[in-house]
Amino acid sequence: xxxxxxxxxxxxxxxxxxxxxxxxxxxxxxxxxxxxxxxxxxxxxxxxxxxxxxxxxxxxxxxxxxxxxxxxxxx
Numbered sequence: 001x002x003x004x005x006x007x008x009x010x011x012x013x014x015x016x017x018x019x020x021x022x023x024x025x026x027x028x029x030x031x032x033x034x035x036x037x038x039x040x041x042x043x044x045x046x047x048x049x050x051x052x053x054x055x056x057x058x059x060x061x062x063x064x065x066x067x068x069x070x071x072x073x074x075x
Contacts, residue, residue: 001034013069020061020071026052028061028071035073044074 008031011019019027029052036044051057064072 001038005031005035005038009070013065016065016069016071017062020058020065022058025058025061029057031071032073041074047074 008016008019008027018024029048032048032051033045036042036048061071064070
């Protein structure tokens with residue numbers, strides 16, 4: 001799990017934005033879930049699972065990548 005999270009963290013910003021497009025945003029959902037599992041944070045895990053079903057989350061992910069260089073996560 002940690003390798004997957006670290007590999008996505010080390011991607012260039014352009015690739016992160018491409019992965020945040022609507023059809024590919026599921027990758028960032030899995031990233032949030034694995035990050036919460038790795039941190040053993042139950043609240044972050046529940047929120048990450050809920051965020052999988054929010055249709056406009058890809059917009060928030062793109063904005064966060066452009067502003068902070070990473071997607072929004074709790075863990």
